[in-house]
Amino acid sequence: MLTAQRLPRDFQLFIVAVVLAAAVFLWLFTQGIRWQAWPELLLFMVLIAVTSMFPIPNPRAGYVTSTTTLMYVLLSVQEPISAVLVAGSAYAIGHATSRGWVPWRTFFNGAQMGISVGLAALVFRLLGGSPQAPGVTSFLLPLALASLVHQASxxxxxxxxxxxxxxxxxxxxxxxxxxxxxxxxxxxxxxxxLLAILYVFVHPATLLLYLVSLPAQRWAIQLYLQQRQIYKQAIDSLVVAIDANFPQGAGHSRRVADLAAGLARKIRLPDPDVEAIELGGLLHDVGMIGLDELFDSAMPLDSPALEKIRQHVLMGAEVAGELPRRDVSEIVMHHHENYDGTGYPKGLKGAQIPVGARIVAVAEAFESMTAGGVPYPGRLSASEAMEAVRRQSGQSFDPQVVDAFLALHAESKAFGETRER
Known part of the structure; x- marks a missing residue:
């Protein structure tokens, strides 16, 4: 578990700033809370707390809950300050109940949710939104724009x-x-x-109808996240096929992907770029499928065979191009470009080469050197391979990536898992 002493200082300041902002906002505008409507506020609080007690893990980061609909009803029928109080406290209670009581994390989650809902409620009011006049411009449009503010925040x-x-x-x-x-x-x-209109024109207790739809909402969220998992499984199947055809043997693609992702994080690239680079590392040699006879032959590689092997980046890019992310295809296509412009398939140079491809190039070279096989017939130790990579800095490899590679080795034991001679 992360403790306050181990957290980065700017992270600690961010947590404190968010919590203080929510606290100051509540303190300044407490008089605006409609305490006489406490049964309605309590109903919202209970429902939001209960729905946030059952989060679904998000593979990318954090958790997903089914509270969004309730938040939108809350911001449309209550004053902004009431929305801050109810959304923040209820979400904090649900978070602490489901994930354990960690004070800084609980207060942050409550504060950020309170601020997000409060800002959205303020926008809804400024746009003249009201469920008591349920028209397109008087209710639906302000609610839609308020929802975007909530989501963005x-x-x-x-x-x-x-x-x-x-x-x-x-x-x-x-x-x-x-x-x-x-x-x-x-x-x-x-x-x-619909719930907001029923709340206003029928009875606040109609909010309980939300509980009927809760299982369906959780199912929809899980289905969306499962699609990501199926996407990952399809890629894993391709990786198995790649490794079966590759002279470096099983695990090569995964080792390249892990090292490439580590380098991307070391350079402090954003998470979406790290994700794309990891995928590019996994699929960098997908175009090798079906070319195993060239590696099995005892004859030296002649020019036609070498040219055929070089075509694997184009074939691989075509396969990777079927993925939703275009940058993965670019990584696969250009991971054999050299920093000095002598690589293939297009002879790109320096910053012309996508940064993901520059990273995968270093990761693949190191892994191939320590594994042996085309294009490195001898098997090097990790230290020998590192020195070989260092010597090629500015020629085959991006100096910034090489520096990150050497620094990563100096501070990590991950390289101990690679093959040694």
């Missing part, structure tokens, strides 16, 4: 949290998370609008 706090914790840039991760969750959040607006 919540994604900002979460990605900033993990970015500062891991000491990596957060902005691109924030954009990706915002895009990934946009459609699912917008799809919750109709049900939130």
């Amino acid at each position: 919540n994604n900002f706090f979460v990605t900033s949290f993990f970015g500062r914790l891991r000491q990596t840039p957060w902005f691109r991760t924030w954009l990706m998370e915002f895009k990934d969750s946009l459609s699912s959040n917008l799809l919750t607006i109709p049900s939130a609008a």
Whole structure:
């Protein structure tokens, strides 16, 4: 478990700033809370706390809950300050109950959720939104825009949290998370609008109807996350096929991917870039499938055979191009480019080469040297391979990536898991 002493200083300051901002906001505007409506506030609090007690792990980072619909109803029927109080305290209670009482983490999660919902409620009011006039421009449009504010704010706090914790840039991760969750959040607006109208025109107790839809919402979230898992399993199947055809043997692709991801983190690339580079490392030699007869032959590689092998980057890029992320295909295509422009397939030079490809190039070279096989017939020790990589800095490899590679070795024992002669 992370303790306050082990947390990066800017991360600690971020946590304190968010919690203080929520506390100051509550203190300044406490008089705006409609305490006479305490039964309704309590109902919201109980429902939000209960739904947040059952989070679903997100493979990328953090957890996903089914509280979004309730948050949208809350911000549309209560004052912004009431929304801050209820959303923040209820979410903190649910978080602490499901994941354990860690004070700084519990207070941060409650504060960031309270601020996110409060800002969205403020936007809803400024746009003239009201469930008592349930029209498109008077209710649905303000609610939709408020939901975007809530989503953007919540994604900002979460990605900033993990970015500062891991000491990596957060902005691109924030954009990706915002895009990934946009459609699912917008799809919750109709049900939130219906519940808000029932709340206003029928009875607040109609909120309990939300519990009926809760299993279906959890199922939808799990289905979305399972699609990511199926996507990963499909890639793993390709990796098995790659390793079966590759002279370096089983595990080569995974070792390249792990080292490439470690280098990307060492350079402090954003999480989306690290994810793409790891995928690029896994699939960098997918174009080798079917070329095993060239490696099994005892005859030396002649020019036609060598040219055929070089085509694997183009074939691999075509396969990787079927993935949703274009940058993975670019990594696969260009991981044999040299920093000085003498590589293939396009002879790119320096910064013209995608940074992911420059990273995978170093990772693959080190792994191939220590494993033996084409294009390194001799098997080197880890120290010998490191020296070979260092000598090629500025020629075959990006000096910045080589420096990160050497620094990673100096501070990590991960290299001990690679093959030694």
